[in-house]
Amino acid sequence: MDWKRQYLLNTVSSYAATLLRLALGLFLFRLLFGSWDKVEFGFWSLLWSLFGFGILLDFGLGITVQKSIGTHAAQGRLPELSRLLSTVFWTFSALGVGLFLVAWLVREPALNLIGVPPEHRTGLGLAYLYFFGGLAVTLPVGLFPVMLDGLQRMDIANWIRTLHAVLHFTVMWLAVSMGWSFSHIMLLAMVSSLVPNLIAAGFAWRLLKGVSLHPRHLDPKAIREQLAFSITAYLITFSSLVLTRTDQTVIATLLGVAFVTIYQAGYKLSEMMLYLSQQIERAVGPAAAHMAGAEDTHGLRDLLLKTSRLMIIVTTPCYLVTAFYMEPLIRVLTGMESVPQEATVIGQLLVFSVFNAQVTVGCAKRVLMMSGHEKSLLKITSGHAVANLVLSIVLARTHGVVGVAFATAVTGIVFHWFVLLPKVRQFADTSWRDLGRTFLSAAAPSVAVFAVLALLIRWWSPLAAESASLISLGWRGALLVTPCLLVNWRNLKALWA
Numbered sequence: 001m002d003w004k005r006q007y008l009l010n011t012v013s014s015y016a017a018t019l020l021r022l023a024l025g026l027f028l029f030r031l032l033f034g035s036w037d038k039v040e041f042g043f044w045s046l047l048w049s050l051f052g053f054g055i056l057l058d059f060g061l062g063i064t065v066q067k068s069i070g071t072h073a074a075q076g077r078l079p080e081l082s083r084l085l086s087t088v089f090w091t092f093s094a095l096g097v098g099l100f101l102v103a104w105l106v107r108e109p110a111l112n113l114i115g116v117p118p119e120h121r122t123g124l125g126l127a128y129l130y131f132f133g134g135l136a137v138t139l140p141v142g143l144f145p146v147m148l149d150g151l152q153r154m155d156i157a158n159w160i161r162t163l164h165a166v167l168h169f170t171v172m173w174l175a176v177s178m179g180w181s182f183s184h185i186m187l188l189a190m191v192s193s194l195v196p197n198l199i200a201a202g203f204a205w206r207l208l209k210g211v212s213l214h215p216r217h218l219d220p221k222a223i224r225e226q227l228a229f230s231i232t233a234y235l236i237t238f239s240s241l242v243l244t245r246t247d248q249t250v251i252a253t254l255l256g257v258a259f260v261t262i263y264q265a266g267y268k269l270s271e272m273m274l275y276l277s278q279q280i281e282r283a284v285g286p287a288a289a290h291m292a293g294a295e296d297t298h299g300l301r302d303l304l305l306k307t308s309r310l311m312i313i314v315t316t317p318c319y320l321v322t323a324f325y326m327e328p329l330i331r332v333l334t335g336m337e338s339v340p341q342e343a344t345v346i347g348q349l350l351v352f353s354v355f356n357a358q359v360t361v362g363c364a365k366r367v368l369m370m371s372g373h374e375k376s377l378l379k380i381t382s383g384h385a386v387a388n389l390v391l392s393i394v395l396a397r398t399h400g401v402v403g404v405a406f407a408t409a410v411t412g413i414v415f416h417w418f419v420l421l422p423k424v425r426q427f428a429d430t431s432w433r434d435l436g437r438t439f440l441s442a443a444a445p446s447v448a449v450f451a452v453l454a455l456l457i458r459w460w461s462p463l464a465a466e467s468a469s470l471i472s473l474g475w476r477g478a479l480l481v482t483p484c485l486l487v488n489w490r491n492l493k494a495l496w497a
Contacts, residue, residue: 010154010286014279017158017165022272024169026333026470029268033261034335035176039120042252042260044186046114047131049248065143069150069208069289085147086213089140096136103132114252127186134190144200147208149286156203157196164196232374239378239385246389247404254396262340263401265330266347270354273322277315277358280307284363288370300371301428305438306495307363312442313491315362317484319355320450321477323348332470342402349405353412359443360416364424376423384415442491446484453480 033041068084103110107128116124148157171192175185247267248260284307291299322329326347330339368377388411395403425435457476485492 010158010283011280013155013158014282015276017162018276018279020162021165022276024165025272028169028172030333030335031173031176033333036182038258038261039117040124040182041264042258043114043116043120043124043127044182045260045264046248046252047128047186065146065150069147081208082213085143086215089143089213090215092140092143096139099139100132100136104129115256123182126183130183130187130190134187134193137194138190138197141194141197141201144197144204147204148200149282150289151204151207151286153203153207154283154286157200160196160199160203164192164199167195168192232378236369236374236378236381239381247392247408250389250392250396250404251401254393255400259401262343263346263404265334265336265339265343266345266350266405268333269322269326269329269347270350273315273318273351274354274358276318277311277354277362280311280314281358281363281366284366285370288367292371300367304364304367304424305428305430307367308359309438309442309491310495311362312359312439313446313485313488315355315358316443316446317450317481319351320447320454320484321480322351324454324480325473325476326351328473332473342400345402346405349402349409353405353409356409356412357416359439361420361424364427365420368423368427371427373423373427380415380420380423383419384411387411387415442488445487445491449483449487450480453483 032044036044065085065088069081107125111121111125111128145157145160148154168189171188172185175188180188247263251259251263284303288300288303291303327339327344330336330343330347365377368374388407391407391411392404395407397403399406425432428435430438457479461476
């Protein structure tokens with residue numbers, strides 16, 4: 001397989017799918033924000049932040065499957081995957097059933113913990129059960145897109161997600177417009193989330209001929225053989241989720257579920273930016289797994305440095321535009337006529353945190369994970385997660401929701417620049433001077449062009465608060481981002497060559 005060609009297909013299809021999904025997600029976010037009260041929207045946001053924690057229930061086996069498929073494909077050992085895939089699938093099915101039973105037993109204490117008022121108790125309690133029922137089913141069927149990722153066929157999964165995004169937005173918009181209840185909309189959302197996984201299953205089995213999920217292939221030894229990597233991957237995933245998904249939980253338990261709504265306006269922008277930038281690093285993992293299987297150390301170092309530069313080139317103008325138009329973006333996203341200052345501050349802190357993480361070690365973490373450095377990566381990531389959680393709790397009590405965002409930004413600077421980046425430099429076998437020159441050459445042209453254009457646009461066509469709209473922000477953003485990418489065109493061609 002020509003991994004470079006496949007990496008291009010994966011990345012381009014990821015961005016095409018992502019841009020459409022972000023646009024539809026923005027409209028849906030605003031629709032729900034304006035249709036529900038603070039308790040309902042806060043509860044919705046809290047549950048979907050917990051949805052990301054569902055990946056913890058795979059105990060690292062998801063990424064193990066991705067790596068195993070990648071290395072087995074490189075070494076021509078695909079028939080051995082039946083034991084592993086069958087064992088993982090049926091293990092996930094059992095875990096899903098157990099998850100729903102536990103969630104059902106603790107429903108009332110959980111609703112009490114986050115302060116759901118009596119008038120919302122019935123509707124939100126039913127939505128709670130629908131959510132965890134859908135999560136339980138998603139656990140085993142979520143294995144199929146992972147299989148496509150391991151085969152370096154993310155392009156197929158991306159087009160499936162694109163089609164699903166359009167259908168999901170359409171049915172959700174119709175349900176809200178027709179006045180469906182909160183619980184019924186939750187049920188619709190969970191059923192919709194299963195569709196792309198089931199379609200991915202058909203493609204995965206066409207590409208993995210001879211591989212079966214029949215229970216007769218169950219073999220605990222297949223998991224034990226991968227146990228060391230799985231546990232490490234699981235703990236790294238857990239630490240990463242603590243960093244990105246616990247803010248809402250901390251706010252809901254310490255300040256109340258209604259305060260999640262205030263935080264969510266700024267958080268949504270950072271989430272969209274993270275989702276956009278992650279499309280580059282998502283395709284790095286399978287490519288690194290194939291190189292590791294072929295013992296191509298030079299290729300791994302080259303992949304790390306060049307994809308990191310690509311990340312900087314793409315992410316820098318996106319961050320600058322988001323920070324420059326933070327307040328009008330929140331206004332468009334939420335529909336609020338007047339944006340509270342704390343929402344703007346939260347947005348700036350969280351968007352910077354995402355930018356800082358992605359341009360320093362975003363792609364590098366995937367390469368390290370797939371090339372035998374998962375244990376050292378675990379120590380760094382878990383330390384970062386603990387520090388972030390402790391500081392978030394402390395600052396939430398003293399500075400409210402802004403304190404939680406500040407904790408995320410501060411701990412990110414410390415761990416990414418002073419702990420993880422030295423590890424990346426050592427793996428890349430380069431000096432600090434060369435590493436800095438490589439990264440600065442990718443960022444400097446965009447920063448210079450953006451600074452000039454931002455001043456011209458502000459002077460030529462200032463954005464009035466009353467005229468802020470998605471269209472006005474869209475053309476301004478395009479005028480700023482496009483030249484930043486064009487000025488790096490020679491850089492991009494050199495990277496690809």
